[in-house]
Structure formats: structure tokens, C-alpha cells
């Protein structure tokens with residue numbers, strides 16, 4: 001399976017990095033925006049080369065000669081995680097000023113899967129209108145909103161919840177905790193231990 005992973009300069013670049021970890025068996029085409037490179041440095045301890053080594057192919061965000069720039073090159077679709085409001089806005093308005101935006105445009109025109117893991121809060125009317133626009137054009141808009149019913153024990157579990165939902169859209173189902181799949185007793189035990197953890201974190 002060929003999947004494009006775009007990482008833009010919104011907070012939460014770890015979403016894109018974790019995606020690559022779970023896509024080891026796929027052929028991945030990684031594009032990291034210039035702003036994302038800055039955010040990677042600010043938010044993570046990752047070296048750029050370390051992240052790039054997780055992907056099969058790597059392209060610069062201004063390389064419009066990349067195969068994924070054309071609809072004639074066959075790939076399943078793209079996940080942009082995180083997706084900044086700037087990239088969302090350009091996609092919503094058909095502006096392909098970067099390779100990530102061009103890949104999104106290709107996905108929409110070719111009816112391929114496009115998942116946008118958006119990250120911003122609060123959302124302005126313009127952001128909401130752009131989300132509606134891309135949704136109507138066929139994209140899946142997936143704000144980076146982890147759930148808590150699975151009683152996450154770490155930040156990584158919160159991250160992986162969002163990543164798992166993005167991969168669900170591609171029919172790739174990670175073995176993460178899902179609603180309705182935990183036994184009641186186990187849930188009760190976890191509820192009790194969670195209480196303790198929340199209390200600790202509050203201290």
C-alpha cells in the first residue's frame with residue numbers, strides 16, 4: 001500500500017512521526033513542511049534524519065517533480081498529520097503552493113482517501129468553513145481530539161488513539177484499546193487505578 005504522510009507546522013508533529021512507526025509495512029512517501037521542521041525541533045527530541053529514516057521515500061515540500069504530485073502515479077491516499085490551518089485553507093481553496101497541498105488536491109480530484117488531522121483551537125469561522133469545504137470535497141477531517149474512555153496511561157497512548165483513528169480510514173486497524181472491547185471487570189480495575197494516577201498528576 002502506498003501512502004503519503006504530510007507533516008505540517010501545527011502543534012502535534014508527533015502524530016505524523018507515530019504514523020510512520022505504524023506504517024512500516026507500507027510504502028510511505030514523507031513530506032515535511034519547512035514550518036514543521038521548526039516545530040519538530042521545538043516539540044520533540046527527534047533529529048530530522050531519524051524521522052526521514054522511518055519512511056520509504058522522502059520529498060521536499062517544494063519538489064513538484066515528485067511522483068505523488070501527479071494523479072497518474074497510483075497511491076492509496078494521504079494523511080496530513082498534523083494539518084495546520086494554513087495548509088487546510090489552501091487545500092480548501094484549491095491552492096497548491098506546496099507539495100503537501102498538491103498531493104491533497106490530487107487525492108480530491110482522483111477520489112482518493114485524504115485524512116486531515118487538523119490542530120487548532122479555538123476555531124474561527126474561516127477554519128470551520130474550510131473544514132466544511134474539504135469535507136464536502138471528500139476529505140476526512142479528523143481534529144486531533146483523543147478520547148479518554150480508553151483510560152490512557154501516557155501521552156503516547158493519547159497520540160496513538162488519534163493515529164489509530166486516522167489509519168482506520170485506510171482500513172489499517174491498530175490493536176489499540178477500543179470502546180466495547182474491554183471486559184467490565186478489567187474496566188472497573190482500570191477505573192480505580194486511573195483515579196490514583198489523576199490524583200498524582202494533580203499534585
Ligand SMILES: Cc1cc2nc3c(=O)[nH]c(=O)nc-3n(C[C@H](O)[C@H](O)[C@H](O)COP(=O)(O)O)c2cc1C
Pocket residue numbers: 007008009010011033034035036038039042083084085086087098119120
Ligand atoms: C510551535 C508552533 C506551533 C504551532 N501550532 C500551530 C497549530 O497548532 N495550528 C496551526 O494551524 N498553526 C500552528 N502554527 C503556525 C504554523 O506553523 C504556520 O501557520 C505555518 O504557516 C504553517 O505552514 P505549513 O502548513 O506549510 O507547515 C504553529 C507554529 C509554531 C512555531
